[in-house]
Amino acid sequence: MIHFENVGKRYASGREALSGVSFNLEKGDMAFITGPSGAGKSTLLKLIALIERPTRGTVLVDNQNTSRIPRRRIPYFRRRIGIIFQDHKLLADRSIFDNVALPLLISSLRHREVSRRVRAALDQVGLLEHEKFSPLSLSTGEQQRVGIARAIASRPALVIADEPTGNLDPDLSLEIMRLFERFNQVGVTLLIATHDIELIDKFNCRRLRLEQGRVVEMPKSNSSELLV
Amino acid sequence: MSFIYRYLALHYKNFFDALARITEQPLGNLMTIVVIGIALALPAGLKVMVNNISTMSGSWDAAADFTIYLEMTVDETSANELAQNIQQRTDVRRAILINRAQALIEFQNYSGFGEALETLQANPLPHALIISPTGGSTSDISELIMALEGMEETALVQLDTAWVDRLRSILDLVLRVVDIVTVLLGFGVIIVIGNTIRLEINNRQDEIEIIKLVGGSNGYVRRPFLYSGFWYGFGGSIVAILTIWGALGLVNSPARALAQLYDSSYRVIGLNFKETLMLVGTGALLGWAGAAIATIRHLRDADPE
Numbered sequence: 080m081i082h083f084e085n086v087g088k089r090y091a092s093g094r095e096a097l098s099g100v101s102f103n104l105e106k107g108d109m110a111f112i113t114g115p116s117g118a119g120k121s122t123l124l125k126l127i128a129l130i131e132r133p134t135r136g137t138v139l140v141d142n143q144n145t146s147r148i149p150r151r152r153i154p155y156f157r158r159r160i161g162i163i164f165q166d167h168k169l170l171a172d173r174s175i176f177d178n179v180a181l182p183l184l185i186s187s188l189r190h191r192e193v194s195r196r197v198r199a200a201l202d203q204v205g206l207l208e209h210e211k212f213s214p215l216s217l218s219t220g221e222q223q224r225v226g227i228a229r230a231i232a233s234r235p236a237l238v239i240a241d242e243p244t245g246n247l248d249p250d251l252s253l254e255i256m257r258l259f260e261r262f263n264q265v266g267v268t269l270l271i272a273t274h275d276i277e278l279i280d281k282f283n284c285r286r287l288r289l290e291q292g293r294v295v296e297m298p299k300s301n302s303s304e305l306l307v
Numbered sequence: 308m309s310f311i312y313r314y315l316a317l318h319y320k321n322f323f324d325a326l327a328r329i330t331e332q333p334l335g336n337l338m339t340i341v342v343i344g345i346a347l348a349l350p351a352g353l354k355v356m357v358n359n360i361s362t363m364s365g366s367w368d369a370a371a372d373f374t375i376y377l378e379m380t381v382d383e384t385s386a387n388e389l390a391q392n393i394q395q396r397t398d399v400r401r402a403i404l405i406n407r408a409q410a411l412i413e414f415q416n417y418s419g420f421g422e423a424l425e426t427l428q429a430n431p432l433p434h435a436l437i438i439s440p441t442g443g444s445t446s447d448i449s450e451l452i453m454a455l456e457g458m459e460e461t462a463l464v465q466l467d468t469a470w471v472d473r474l475r476s477i478l479d480l481v482l483r484v485v486d487i488v489t490v491l492l493g494f495g496v497i498i499v500i501g502n503t504i505r506l507e508i509n510n511r512q513d514e515i516e517i518i519k520l521v522g523g524s525n526g527y528v529r530r531p532f533l534y535s536g537f538w539y540g541f542g543g544s545i546v547a548i549l550t551i552w553g554a555l556g557l558v559n560s561p562a563r564a565l566a567q568l569y570d571s572s573y574r575v576i577g578l579n580f581k582e583t584l585m586l587v588g589t590g591a592l593l594g595w596a597g598a599a600i601a602t603i604r605h606l607r608d609a610d611p612e
Contacts, residue, residue, distance in 0.1 A: 151524075154522045154523060154524040154525075154527075155522065157520070157521065158521075158522035164520075168513075168520065170513075170514055181518065182521040185518065185521060185522055187310065187317060
């Protein structure tokens with residue numbers, strides 16, 4: 080699903096965020112990217128969503144070389160990926176329903192289909208009864224779940240999440256991760272950036288650790304079996 | 308089919324959402340619209356004024372009387388006959404004979420040369436005819452003048468329309484100035500709307516970012532702003548039309564009183580249907596253009612390198 084080959088990213092400021100990153104993520108996998116803040120986790124995800132372009136190397140997403148996607152095709156490319164942000168990125172002046180419907184309306188889906196998918200997505204994150212509320216009336220954890228509903232509403236095969244539990248307490252964080260696990264069970268490929276080692280110790284997933292701009296594959300944790 | 312329908316539905320929604328957003332902040336946006344309205348009303352109003360003056364001068368030109376000075380050898384009886392003959396022409400409304408004796412008395416009374424004229428032994432003035440043409444086009448009148456000049460009794464035809472020609476030239480000049488003002492104020496409208504849209508883009512930077520992150524194309528992001536620009540231009544042109552109507556309303560009754568003093572049935576001309584439509588169309592188009600320029604410039608900044 081995702082293939083990085085010797086990818087480097089140097090920002091205009093001269094800071095080298097990534098230098099020679101190579102890894103492969105199979106379809107249907109769920110993996111964590113860890114590493115201290117500033118290690119390049121966000122940059123790596125931005126390269127996948129074409130929010131940034133690599134300065135060298137090759138990034139393949141769903142067997143498509145992202146460097147061959149021209150600027151005007153980027154929106155259509157992004158519609159196939161669900162993106163979850165640490166700060167949710169919700170529109171405060173629109174209802175929860177409208178927030179989740181946004182990517183579907185952009186893809187000009189039929190209205191009935193939009194309603195159906197929005198309700199299905201909100202149901203999955205357990206916020207169906209809140210659809211008419213403003214995001215501001217929700218707690219941070221609930222807002223994050225709205226962001227997740229928006230990312231999965233268009234049923235993407237790939238979901239990427241940048242510190243989705245960054246602002247949440249351990250219980251809420253675990254809840255969110257369990258949600259991701261459920262998506263993974265129905266075939267969604269997930270790549271989640273987080274620095275919360277304690278949390279991901281509870282899951283038996285691949286771990287990619289970013290160290291000095293490179294990816295190091297870490298052993299899977301086995302503790303997950305103890306918890307489930 | 309249904310895709311086209313959904314696309315049109317999206318435009319429809321953007322169209323009225325943009326209007327709703329403008330009415331959300333009525334005071335500030337109304338000020339913008341009034342500024343645009345004044346900028347549009349100025350050239351349009353000037354054009355209406357020039358239209359009025361040229362119509363007025365057109366009627367003067369057609370009705371301009373002229374004078375035929377006859378040869379000194381023509382006596383009063385033949386001059387009288389000549390006047391009657393000329394009056395028979397279809398293109399002449401009236402031909403009046405000014406008797407040379409009568410002309411001399413008038414001249415003595417009104418010219419201020421009374422005493423000097425008294426020393427003359429003979430009357431130096433010829434008989435004269437004042438011709439009022441029926442009107443018609445300028446070429447009709449030139450034809451009439453040619454015919455009258457060709458008569459053997461005619462010494463000189465004096466057409467006192469030089470001042471009308473001068474007015475025409477002045478009007479041409481004014482029209483050119485109006486054109487320049489129109490272009491400049493058109494740019495002004497584009498800049499005002501472009502700047503308003505730029506501020507709106509800045510205010511909604513978060514929203515734009517989010518829409519782009521979830522796969523909104525530039526077209527999708529731009530459309531609401533383009534429709535905002537359209538509404539600003541449209542609203543501005545409505546203000547301009549109301550302004551012109553108001554101004555004409557104020558001018559109308561004194562203008563009619565003046566026309567009556569000159570025994571004219573002249574009525575002030577306003578904007579006709581086509582001109583009104585053109586003004587609205589121009590306003591909306593300028594609004595759209597201003598928004599387009601602002602969005603192209605500012606949305607590109609949000610793209611990845």
